[in-house]
Amino acid sequence: VEEIAMKWVKRIAIVIAVLLIVPAVTLLILGHRANAGLAQTTVEINASPDQVWTWLDDGDKLKQWVSWMVDVKYPDPQKTHGLGAKRVWTMKDENNGGALMRIAATFTEYAPPSLMTVQIGDTEGLFTGEASYHLVDLGSGRTRVEVRERAHYSEWFANLMEPLITPQAEKKMAMDAARLKQLVETKAEAR
Amino acid sequence: MRPPAWAQFVLWAVAGENQAEFVAGDLHEEFLLLCAAEGRPAGSRWYVRQVLRSATTLLGLRFRSGEAAHLVAAALVAVAMPLLLLDGLWSFVYSHIPLKDGLDRAPGFWAANVVCVCVCAAVCGSLAHSFARAAGVALAAAAGAACALWWSPAAVPWVYAGLVILAAPASSLAVFAWRRSR
Numbered sequence: 001v002e003e004i005a006m007k008w009v010k011r012i013a014i015v016i017a018v019l020l021i022v023p024a025v026t027l028l029i030l031g032h033r034a035n036a037g038l039a040q041t042t043v044e045i046n047a048s049p050d051q052v053w054t055w056l057d058d059g060d061k062l063k064q065w066v067s068w069m070v071d072v073k074y075p076d077p078q079k080t081h082g083l084g085a086k087r088v089w090t091m092k093d094e095n096n097g098g099a100l101m102r103i104a105a106t107f108t109e110y111a112p113p114s115l116m117t118v119q120i121g122d123t124e125g126l127f128t129g130e131a132s133y134h135l136v137d138l139g140s141g142r143t144r145v146e147v148r149e150r151a152h153y154s155e156w157f158a159n160l161m162e163p164l165i166t167p168q169a170e171k172k173m174a175m176d177a178a179r180l181k182q183l184v185e186t187k188a189e190a191r
Numbered sequence: 192m193r194p195p196a197w198a199q200f201v202l203w204a205v206a207g208e209n210q211a212e213f214v215a216g217d218l219h220e221e222f223l224l225l226c227a228a229e230g231r232p233a234g235s236r237w238y239v240r241q242v243l244r245s246a247t248t249l250l251g252l253r254f255r256s257g258e259a260a261h262l263v264a265a266a267l268v269a270v271a272m273p274l275l276l277l278d279g280l281w282s283f284v285y286s287h288i289p290l291k292d293g294l295d296r297a298p299g300f301w302a303a304n305v306v307c308v309c310v311c312a313a314v315c316g317s318l319a320h321s322f323a324r325a326a327g328v329a330l331a332a333a334a335g336a337a338c339a340l341w342w343s344p345a346a347v348p349w350v351y352a353g354l355v356i357l358a359a360p361a362s363s364l365a366v367f368a369w370r371r372s373r
Contacts, residue, residue: 012314019310068291094294095286095344103289120289129289151289158287161280168297169288176290 030163037129037162039170040148043177047188049135049143053113055184056133057081065180067172068092070100083110088123105131127153141188145180147173192231194222194238204326205246207253211323214249218242253327269315270308270332270359274339277304282344294346301351308336308355309362316363317370325367329360 030036045052055061059072071090074080080087089103102123109117114135121128129151136144149169153159193199202218203211218241226234254260281300285292312332319325336359340352 008317012317015310015314019307066290068293089290091291093286093291095282095292097344101291122289127287127289131289149289153287157283161284161287164284165287168285168292169290171297172288172290172292 024160027160027163031159033163037151037153037166038148039151039166039173040146041170041174041177042144042146043174043181044138044142044144045181045184046142047184048141049113049137051188052135052143052145052180052184053116055180056116056135057112059087061183062089065183066176067179068094081107081110083107085110089120125154126158127151145177147177149173192223192226192234194219195235198235198239198242200326201246201330202242202249203323204330205253206249206323207256208321208323209256210249210252214245265315265318265328265331267335269311269328269363270335271339273307273311274304274336274355275342277307278339278343278345294344296345301348305351305354305358308359312359312363313366316366319363319367322367325364328367329363332359332363333357335359 055065059074062072063069066089068091069089070092073088073090075086075088079085085107087105089105091101091103093099093101103120104123106119107116108119108130109115109132114137115132117130117132119128119130129149131147131149134146134148136146138144151166151169153162153165158165199215202215206214218238221241222234222238225237277300281296284300285294285296312329315328315332316325319328333356336355340347340355
């Protein structure tokens with residue numbers, strides 16, 4: 001009886017080990033792919049680049065289409081726009097008990113109405129990254145918005161989980177872009 | 192003539208190994224008498240009533256004998272804990288999305304939860320050495336899954352909740368039956 005029990009204990013241990021090791025190794029391998037941490041999406045909006053730009057640049061408008069963003073602060077009231085301007089985005093993290101998380105954003109590229117790149121990083125130092133918004137004028141009052149966001153995680157476990165985080169970040173980004181399209185087009189039509 | 196299978200299962204699940212056989216035997220005798228006198232529907236109704244009324248008492252006896260402690264531990268370790276740990280892991284993943292996200296989860300994450308629960312409940316079922324214990328483990332696994340779902344911070348879809356609550360005991364019993372057949 002003891003021998004049979006030991007055989008089962010061994011089998012169970014193997015199953016548990018496989019359940020833990022296989023996903024961990026897969027994540028480790030996937031974490032080394034070339035586009036690790038890169039989330040991107042594209043949306044075509046029936047509005048001119050100028051009309052779209054204000055929705056990217058204005059803090060109050062940003063809160064309307066970026067979900068879970070609750071506040072945008074301007075640390076330097078003298079320089080709220082342009083290259084080197086800084087902002088602090090406050091995000092509500094429902095997955096962390098609704099805690100408010102602050103993300104410092106600094107403009108590293110600012111060419112209205114076509115290109116905006118923002119260096120981002122949370123104030124707790126969990127990640128750093130870069131978000132860029134490229135607006136392409138398609139003519140006839142249409143604009144293609146290309147959003148790219150690359151994140152680097154400082155914690156080893158977050159780094160290991162990166163292959164799971166990035167696709168969800170991309171999905172969230174696509175949902176935000178769809179909301180942006182809806183809002184911009186609704187406002188453009190109202191004019 | 193047999194009483195309702197689900198009521199028999201509940202009886203075996205809540206009664207301890209020492210009690211289940213005697214109680215089931217006594218109830219079955221009464222059930223047959225009632226069926227002969229008043230028909231099967233009346234007998235079945237009586238059987239179900241008896242099982243439900245005696246469930247808490249039998250469970251109490253099982254707790255006092257120490258047998259149920261193993262079942263509760265099995266449910267916690269095998270089903271509730273992995274589910275809660277996975278929920279924590281998915282919360283961690285979503286919390287690391289640079290611009291954050293809500294409590295909805297990708298279908299792949301729900302599927303991983305179901306697979307993990309099935310494997311863990313199956314492991315638990317494979318350790319049961321009698322039907323009474325296997326039934327108890329299955330019931331405890333379902334209860335553990337329900338508790339984990341209750342505590343989950345995520346927005347749990349009903350389909351997933353139903354699947355987990357059913358899959359946990361089903362896989363536990365399936366492995367027990369398979370082991371027994373060998």
